[in-house]
Structures are given as structure tokens and as C-alpha cells.
Amino acid sequence: MATDDQERRGFKGWRSRRQWAIATSAPEQRPETAPQDRPAAAPEETPAAADSAIDEATDAGLQVLQELLLGDRTATIDARLEQLREKQQELEHHYYDPKAVINWLAPLIDRVIHEKIRSSRDEMCQSLTPLIDELIYQRSREDRRAMSRALAEIVPAAIERCIADSPQTIAKALAPEVADAIRLQIELDREAIIDTLAPEMGRSIKRQIELERDSMVDALYPVIGNTIRKYMREVVRTINEKVSTALTAEGIGRKIRARVQGVSEAELILRESIDFEVMAALLIHKSSGLVMVEVQREDGHLLESEMFAGMLTAIGSFVRDCIAEPDAAVSDLNEIEYGESRILVEMTGYCYLATITRGDLPKAAIDQLRRTLQRLVLYYGREMEAFNGDRAALPPIIQQSLQNLVDSCNEMASKAKKPPGPPWLLVALLGGAAAVVMLSTLWGGWQAQRRSALLTAARGALADRPELAIYNLGARFEGGAIAVTGRVPQERLKTLAFDVAAAAIAAADGDRRVVNRIQAVRQPPDPVAAAAEVARLTAIFNEQPGTRIQARYQINPSAADSAAIGVVVLDGQTLQGKDLQTFERAYARIPGVGNLENRLRVVRPGTETRLYFGVGSPQPVAIDTRYKIDPVRRFLVANPAARLRIIGHSPADEPNGGDGLARDRAERVRAALIAEGIAPQRLAASGTSADPPQVSASDPQWTRRCVRFETVPPERPFP
């Protein structure tokens, strides 16, 4: 330890001591203590015994002593010293390389912490506590996956404990987020949430409904609707089966017609009984009964929609208050019938859709109605919830989807109403059927079996392709050939379906002729789906660095073609000119987008930079030199083909200013960029006393003294 006495001895003595100290201590064990130019630390590390031995010696004396004592060992010591020095330098270098430091220290830290915790646990806690949340936050930003893995093991246990300790608190904390979370998750991955929720569904839904019924209903509506529809599909299939076993005279006639027309009998039965019309569709705010959106047939007499909606809502409330069982969780009015007319009510959390029809809507129309409402709730649920009586504040697309819905239902009706074909056709068909029956009897049972095996093969192949299985595709005999039948929404699917069926038939009977009777029907585009797709694409494009676009999907009601009714307005900026076409093409491919208004700009970063100058000075202000040159350099490095024109500005009325100074300014900046490693031939400097774009004499004077950049396309020479 250094005493006052030792300190007074000064620098001279210290140097000798240092050498001694090095020679007597084991260098490998204490490399950190090898002092080089840290005088203050050295005396502490010098053994006290050595001190007293050296005190009497002078520098020269010491040399002699060394020689005597150590002889040629001095050489080894020098080499050691050199090694040490290197080692120390390496160490110092590592100070600035955090990774290396961590590697060095890691094995020690564990032990230190252990020791510390053992000796003073509370202290340790106190010093770590304020850091922990920060640590977790940082770490989870660095490596989400690892953090999740680490937490996953304790979180369930922690939650379990928390639920056991105070179930109320956790319910309260989670409840408001549940509906939103579910809504989001449904958007992202609908199947996953169904799988996860299914086992716990009943209980948690009940609980949440108790807490906040409306938002829950809205969140779940899209899923519930689907589930119910799945169930209904089963029901229809059962009906189908029943029908096919009913062999009445009328049934057989229908059977033949069904075969000939390539539709299922059940559908035919439905068609025969169809006569319907949608008079109006109203989207009604559930609690207030105000009309949010309405569509009415123009020819019929107009409905007093506001009064109607109010009364319907009041009736709904009345039914709920008085008739529904008090314990039933959700029970609402579904249908009101009076004479020929019907009001269908489809409820969601914050609004409901009332459709006023004459006659029964076919299942397909009801399906479409549900689908539309599901989408509206999914995409515009928030706006609907916030409805405050101002219809103009709702997205116009809701109105448009409702209009499309009514139109397409009524289209369905007018198709269904078409008079049946002339009777001779039926006679001919019956004749044909009779002929087929006769022939098959003649050819014998094996022939008939073979034919039906062919059809089964074709149908099976169609049903096995997932992308085709959802369409009602089939195969039937047309004379000696097999016709593949059904309706698909795209030309591509038509070809695919035909190829699949033909391949299956060829495998069973290589000579059989196959004809394509599939219809590709172009479905009217769904604006809600289109808007969602536009939003999705935009999000994807915006993930590209440098791309910032906003896309709006608008409806142009006056468009002549219903396919061209949607307009996408693009705004924003991107880095490269070729992006413009890519984006344009992608948006134009969305069904329901007819027109595109492209206001995108190509903006190259760095080149919008301007450097500013003091009055009469050719040198940019210091802060601009410091911060604005580098972004330009980076831009040039990132775009090796790009070249820059550097334009200096100095207004004629600037003291000592004008064209000359303007040029000087540009040259200075050019030189600075060249000094940063940019090839001189990529940079051209010029100057002008004219004002830069967007600046005029009325602007602040300093904005007129600047240097700016323009990119020069690679193929063109510098102007």
C-alpha cells in the first residue's frame, strides 16, 4: 500500500520500482496489472518488501545489480515484457469490441453473481429489480423466439397461479381485449383459432357474453356464420339423398330433367318452387334502430325506411323483453312474415340486416346475404359500432356491397323465373332416355356397369382435387362421349377440371371421347373482398424499404360495366421507377378493380437533400457538412449506376454572390463527396444565380443559398 512517504518520493524512483515489480510478479497471472503509463496505480501494486530494498539504490546502481543478479535473464524478461505489452494492447482493443469482452468475462460472471447472491441477497435483488423489465423487453426485441421459448415454460404456471389467487383480476384484465384479439386472429388464421378455442369455447364465450355481449357477438359472427353454414350443407345433402330414393312418376321425370340439365334434383325442386324478389335491404344500427345503409328497389313504392327500421327494432326489443326465455343467452327475431312478404333479420353485435322480400329467398341468396354481412362486420365493424346517426360518415363501400347483394339476389330470381323449355325438347329427351335404356338392356349388364365405372372415376378425380372439390362438378354420358359438367368461376379452373376428368377417364378407357361442358361464369366482383385485397397488397408493398404507398379503394357507381366499378387510387412514393408498373399490375389483377389512378412518385433518398451556406461563403454551414454529405454518399454507394448533378445556388443580390459563388459551392460539395470515395466521373458540378425550385425571392434568404442534387439516369450523358 502507498504511504504518504512513498508518494513524496516522486517520479524517478517510481520507474525503477516498476521494472522490479514486473520482474518479481508472475506476469501470466496478473496481466491487467502490467502498468505502462498509469503512474497512479503502480505504487499500489509494488510489494512493500521490494520497495525498501530499492530505496537506497540509484538508477545506475540498479542496472549493475540487475546485471549481477539476473545476468542474461534480462533478455528473457524483455521478451516477456514485449509479450505482455501485446497482450495488454489486445485487451484494450477488446474493450471496444463488446462481443470479445463478453467472451472473456462470461465464465467469471456466473461465479461472481453466485458469490454475490450468497453474501448479500437483498442488495442484489434491489440492484437488479429496476432492470428486469428493461432486460426482458430488450431481449424479446432481439430474439423473440428464444424469449418466447424461455417464457413459455413459466407463463402457463404463472397464469394458473394468478387465476387461482384472484380470478376476478385476471378476468377483468383480459376481458376488454378478448373480442379484439379474436377478431384479429380470425383475420389472420381462422382455422387455428377454431381449433384452439373449440374445447374451451362454451365456457369462455358464456363468460364474455355476460360481460359484454355486443362486442362478443360481433367478433364471433364470422366464425359462427360459417359453422352454421357447414351444418346446413350437411342437411341439404341429406335432403338430396332422400329425394333420389323417392321413385314417384313425377320424381322420375324430374330425375331425367336433372340429368339432362346437369343439376342436382334438389336444386331443381328448389328452382321449380322459386318466385321471389328482394324489395329492400336495410342495415340497421341495433340499439338506436337508425338506418345506417339502405337499398331499395326503385320501381316499387318506397319504404319509409327510418320508421320501418325503428319499429322493427322496437319489435325486436319487445320480443326479447317479453317472449324470449329470460335465461337464453342470445335470442333474436329472425323472420317476420306477412302474406307474401317476409322480413329476414340477420343479427350481428352492433347492427343487423333486414331484408324485405316477396316470396321465399332460395338458400343460395341467403348464403350470399350472410357472407356479405360477415365481411362487412369483419372489415367495417369498428365504423359500424361508432355510428352516430351520420350516414355520410360510413364508408361508401358498405352501401355498394348492399346494392350488389340486392342486385345479385334479384338476378338469381329472374334466372329462376325463366319459362321451362318447349315440350318437344322434353319429348326428345325422354325419347333419348328411352333409347339409352333400351341400348343398355341390349348391351347387357356388364356394359352398363362399365359406363357407370367411368363416370365414377371422373367424378372421383374431380372430387379429389381440393381446388375443384368445392364446385359442383360432374360427368355424364352424351351419346358415346362423356361430358364433364358444372360451373366454376374461372377459365383456368374450367381447363383444369376438364384435364383432371379426362385423365381419369383415359386411364380407364383410352378410346372414350370426352367433351368439356363446364361453364366458366364470371361472378360479379365483391367490393368488400376487393377492398380487403387492396389493403393486403398495400401492406405487403409497404414492407419494401423505401416504399410508402397509400391505396384507397373507391366505388365508381356510374361505371357502365359492373366489373369495372372499383377504382384504386394510389398515392405515395417508391424508390424505383420499375416498381410503379409492378404495383399497377398487381392492383389491376384484383377482381373488382376496373380502374387505377396512379399518383405514385419515384423519390430517391438523399437527392432531395439541400445544403445551405452562410452569406458569401462557399463552404456549407458546419452542421450541413456534418450531417448531409453522408446520406448522399450512402445513396451513391447503394445505387452504383446513379450519377449526380450538383447544382449550386447563389442569388445575384447576395453580397459577393452570383454565378461564380454558386459554382464554387457546388465544387466544394463535389470535392467533399470525392473525398468520401465517390468516383469523380459520377459527379458533375454547376452553379446558377437563379433560385432553386420551390424557392423564390420572397422566401427566407438562406433558402436561396444552397446546393442541391439531381440524379442523372445512367444511360444519358451529363447535360
Place this chain on the structure above:
Amino acid sequence: MTDISQKICLVGDFGVGKTSLIRRFVDRQFSDRYLSTVGVKISRRQVEVAEHPSNPLPGRNIQLLIWDLEGRSKFKGVAPSYLQGAKGVIIVSDLTRPETVRGVGDHIDLFHSVNAQGAVALALNKADLVADPAREAKSLLDPQQYRRAFATYLTSAKSGIHVDEIFEAIALKLLTQA
């Protein structure tokens, strides 16, 4: 520009003149016959406030959807579900029946339990039947309840006094809240 639609309710004890006030406001008519309302009746009238200086949305009118609810009686209260979604309420009482004025507080309570932020106007009706309606009102109405309303009017469905005024006041109030 479309109108903004708002739902309001008229609430009060039976026979105080709710239906008569609405009829006066919407159809400009009055009848001495008493036909008690069953359930709900809905009426509609546009209130022309587009040019009104205190309209926060100049150029836009408001369409009132007025729900006339069955009056409260000894046997039946007002059904709260009818009050849902109403941004405002006119609570009607009958100056010739003191108990109806004293019951105003219950009606406000009920309305606020459904719409905590809703606007409340008080109509002390049948003012034509009372010699000094202002004095009568002062003696009957609890000042505390008076303060819970943003406006109080002495109305008469028969003479039409202050009928348009109370509806216009609530319309403007709803526009400022929307």
C-alpha cells in the same frame, strides 16, 4: 349532404301528454281525446337547423326519430330496452298532476342507466291549464332534478307553446354532442 338521424324518446307517466306533444310537433294537430299508447310509436320529423348559428355542422339538418313510449303506470314501468341508442330524452310531466312532476327524477335515473351521457330535457306540460305555470313549476320541481336537465320548458300541446322550441333545443344539443 344527408341529414344526421338521431333517436330521441319521450318518457313520463301515463296521460301527461307525450303523444299530444309529438302530434303537435309533427302533424301540427291536437285532440282532446285520450288514446293511451301501447308499446311504442315512432314518428319522424326533420328539424331545420342548417343555418342556425349554434349548429356545429353548418349546412346539415337533423332528422329526429321520435319514440313515443307507453307511459308509466302503477302496473307497468318504462321498458329500458326502448331507451337504448337514444342520445336524448324529453321527460314529460303534467303540471296539473303534482305526482307526475315529482316522478321526474325516477325517469332521469332510468334514462341515465341506459345512456349515461344522454341529454335530458324537461317538458312541464299542460301549461294552458294552470294559472301561473312558472310558479307552479317552481313549487313542484325539485331543484336538483331541474339541474340534471340541459333545458326545461313549460309546454302546452294544446296551445302549441314551447313545443317546437323544446324539440329544436334537443336537436341542436344532439348535434353538438355527435
